[in-house]
Amino acid sequence: MENKLNDQKISSTIETEVLVVGAGNAGMMAAAAAAEKGAQVMIIEKEDSINLLRLGLAGVGTNAQKRAGMTIDKYELVEYLAAFAQHNVDEGLIYHWANNSAEAVNWVEDNILKPHGAHLRAEPDSLVTSSAYQGFSTENDPTIDDETFVSYGTWFQEKIAALGVNLSFKMALVKIIKEGNVAVAAIVKNISSGELIKINVSKGIILCTGGYSANEELLKKWNPLALKKNVYNDSPRNNGAGIVSALDIGAIKDEEPAECIFDRGLVPVGKKTEEMYVQTATYEDWLWLGSHPLLKVNLRGERFANESVPYQFTVNAASKQPGYLYAMIWDDNFDEYAKQFHTLGCARVGFPGYMANAKKLREDTQRYVDKGLVVQADSIEELAEKLQLPAENLKKTVLRNNELVKMNIDKDFGKEAYRLTPINKKPYYGCILGGRILCTSDGLRVNKKMEVLDANYEPIHNLYAAGNDSGGFFFGSYPDRVPGLAASHAQTFGRLAGQSAAK
Known part of the structure; x- marks a missing residue:
């Protein structure tokens, strides 16, 4: 009866073999893969542009x-990822990614980059200095000159157009229609006109809408702590539509949350975490320096964790402290310290980081001094006052930090000696930080064909998921010491979903 009622409101009907919902890393790859197999493919995207934001692509055994x-x-890599998740994952899916990642990465290089004079550069120098900082050299970066990133979104659009894919913007998924155990159609809304359109599919619907980090109601339901740990959401497109539409027809999802959080969210002094959840597509008030292992203290001015851990771990640790937020304290030599830290991925100084050199890092930090989100002072007492931290506690913490530097050993939290840095050159700097959630990663349960599973762990035929709509791969925190994993997970599984649906 519900389907009949919806049919009465439909303004038009479209026929296609494969429908891809969402034009991001997963969706674009899914569409290309299905079209290459000869399928008639349509992509719908609720925004007015594609969403190829992640540049580093992880892989195992890529040509680069x-x-x-x-x-x-x-x-070793797969066991690291499974252990990182405490084995709250489908380890077979992780092996499936590792076994197929090179093919997906190579496809991007051969079909998208090389025709435009670009290529992939492998990041060679992951550094393993302790169990806290084990890294893997998985990242492959699109570049022309081996010194800067090149964006390839426009080239990807040209490719899928050449493959005959119909890409329609401002079209939002409303619901999926299932007959028996087969997904047969989707109801979508033309956002510009408000009209409802029925899209009949003969081979498959592939959900690639991202997670649900922009949907505060779903966060309250599935991951309430995220609203306390995070003060920014950097994926305002991700409203959970794909996951919800599948759950409505009997699909199952991961039962525990997974998320990717960066430790770079600047918070105005005096602002409380419950007063902020900024939705931004432009990385508003994003402090690159925030991911560097400088001294970090809770709102009582006390050190609370080893700063030399994955980005998200600092935010996790702060969630066990008063107020969920924390402060970072450093001195005027910070651009020199950055050269010795050897951070991986986007946080590093120099390509493939987003700060080309230490000078650029200083300039980026100065932007937020000028904006008042980073404060300067000529004494620790003055800095504490400006940050609204207890002055005596902060003075003791800084004194202890400087003692540990002289001893060349972190007796309190075990940070590597080469990452211990003094705070003794004026001016002193400080800021209040909170988490920035890039995406949620607890998605729909899928098998190796990327088919969405029901409560009996049987596939719902013709329904597939990839990217952050698919689950079983991540748990809890994102393993950023495997650089490029999120984009590669999306592209690799998008490619597999497209190939499966086209058969």
């Missing part, structure tokens, strides 16, 4: 890595 003479131990 072979050119660089690099070898990654697949079994």
Whole structure:
């Protein structure tokens, strides 16, 4: 009866073989893969542009890595990822990614980059200095000159157009229609006109809408702590529509939350975490320095964790402190300290980081001094006052930090000696930080064909999911020491979903 009622409101009907919902890393790859297999493909995207934001692509055994003479131990990597998640994952899916990641990465290089004079450069120098900072050289970066990133979104659009894919913007998924155990159609809304359109599919619907980090109601339901740990959401497109539409027809999802959080969210002094959840697509008030292992203290001015851990771990640790937020304290030599830290991925100084050099890092930080989100002072007492931190506590913490530097050993939290830095050169700097959630990653349960599963762990036929709509791969925190994993997970599984749906 519900389907009949919806049919009465439909303004038009479209026929296609494969419908891809969402034009991001997963969706664009899914569409290309299905079209290459000869399927008639349509992509709908609720915004007015595609969403290829992530540049670094992880892979195991890519052509770029072979050119660089690099070898990654697949079994060590997969076990690291499973152990990172406390094995709250489908380990077979992680192996499935590792076994198919090179094909997906190579496809991007051969079909999207090389025709435009670009290529992938393998990041060669992951550094393993302790169990807290084990890294893997998985990242492959699109570039022309091996010194800067190149964006390839427009080239990808040209490619899928050449493959005959119909890409329609301002079209939002409303619901999926299932007959028996087969997904047969989707009801979508033309956002510009308000009209409802029925899209009949003969081969498959592939959900690639991202997670639900922009939907505060779903966060309250599935991941309430995220609203306390995070003060920014950097994926305002991700409203959970794909996941909800599948749950409505009997699908199952991960039962525990997973998320990717960066430790770069600047908070105005005096602002409380419950007063902020800024939705931004432009990385508003994003402090690159925030991911560097400088001194970090709770709102009582006390150190609370090893700062040399994955980005999200600092935010997690702060969630066990008063007020959920924390402060970072440093001195005027910070651009020199950055050279010795050897951070990985986007936080590093120099390509493939987003700060080209230490000078650029200083300039980026100065932007927020000028804006008042980073404060300067000539004494620790003055800095504490400006940050609204207890002055005596902060003075003791800074004194202890400087003692540990002189001893060349972190007796309190075990940070590597080369990451211990003094606070003794004026002016002193400080800021209040909170988490920035990039995405949620607890998605729909899928099998290796990327088919969405029902409560009996059987596939709902013709329904697929990839990217952050698909689950079983992540748990809790994102493993940022495997650079490029999120984009590669999306593209690799998008490609597999497209190939499955086209059969």
